[in-house]
Amino acid sequence: MGGWPRLDYARWRGTGGSLHMWTQIVGKFRLAQSPWVNHSWHATLYVNARGLTTGLVPGSHVSHEVQFDFLDHQLTVSNTLGVSETMVLETMPVAAFHARFLEMLESTGAATEFHGAPNEIPDPVPFAQQTWPGDYDPEAARDFWHAMVNVDRVFTHFRSGFLGKVSPVHFFWGSFDAAVTRFSGRRAPLHPGGLPALPDEISREAYSHEVSSAGFWPGGDGFEEAAFYAYAYPTPDGFEEAPIRPREAFWSPEGGEFLLPYDAVRRADDPDAALMAFLQSTYDAAADLADWDRAALDCPVGQPRVVREL
Structure with a gap:
């Protein structure tokens, strides 16, 4: 890797818009399953060796981790029983990412109920209704x-x-x-x-x-x-x-x-x-x-x- 990369905003804009919604969807899963910690620290994501991760999200019997992998460009949901599901990160509507993520959670035994609309943006549209084409570079x-x-x-x-x-x-x-x-x-x-x-x-x-x-x-x-x-x-x-x-x-x-x-x-x-x-x-x-x-x-x-x- 090495050095500080050039960040071209014109190239990044569409990808950033998709990732903003995708990380909200994943973050809301962590938020819904984690006990409240001061200043919403229980809801955040963290940088790791391949991208961004939720860390271990607690469950009643099985815990889960969700990782954005920006080297192989995939999203992985893994549980502590060794079961995992993977989705390719590519251009798609937010609604498609949301639907596939729910399927991955269900397949790995994770809870699928969390708030279904974005935060901290004006006039938020529920994820399932964001059917327009996305972007991913x-x-x-x-x-x-x-x-x-x-x-x-x-x-x-x-x-x-x-x-x-x-x-x-x-x-x-x-x-x-x-x-x-x-x-x-x-x-x-x-x-x-x-x-x-x-x-x-x-x-x-x-x-x-x-x-x-x-x-x-x-x-x-x-x-x-x-x-x-x-x-x-x-x-x-x-x-x-x-x-x-x-x-x-x-x-x-x-x-x-x-x-x-x-x-x-x-x-x-x-x-x-x-x-x-x-x-x-x-x-x-x-x-x-x-x-x-x-x-x-x-x-x-x-x-x-x-x-x-x-």
Whole structure:
């Protein structure tokens, strides 16, 4: 694999639209079977050595795992009895993917009941009614996953430099992005809600405590290129004027967050260092302006086989 791949949004757009719906379908299966964990962490997907996975989804007698394989371009449903079903990932309507996935779940003994419409998009159409032609470009899907492998590596390195509560690196299928979040430990003001096709109680539970969050998404919603983002909730006064690195980063008034184009990271002499600078400088601004207890929360980034000093 090697290096940070070029992400061509024009080539990716159709594939990304299909994968957004497909990952929602798979993610909703995990959501329906998993006990609720704070901030909806029980519903997400994770980057693995072949694509994206649910991890082990608990069942009453048999547990399951669902994996998107972007090397061989297939979806696999496996259970803990050794039974598996596979579907080829190719151009198809969302309704066809949904129907085949339900068949795979039934064949492997998994529950097939979950919410049947997308979240976090305006005017959502139920999956079974999305019968228009889809799109799937294997090369675009593979490049997206290669980028996610790099993102996961750097985000994991960054999250190790914090002693407080910090999320794993999650892939959120609703917003179709990867994210890592640090928490001050203090309660946050009640979130206003109002996210499209998402019950307010979910967004309010997700933002129940103060956060500094960063993530990556492959483009859309008026920003037609892949980008990294960083925000704080609640947003402290002066956050938008903070000095952020690298120089290509900028404040987006529309989103209330800092953005850094993916291509600026890819083209940097040291892409990992450029992304770490963005993650660290946005966190520094959020934590300092909101008066987090940094002496108690911060620590050097972790090193392999080096135990934390007490």
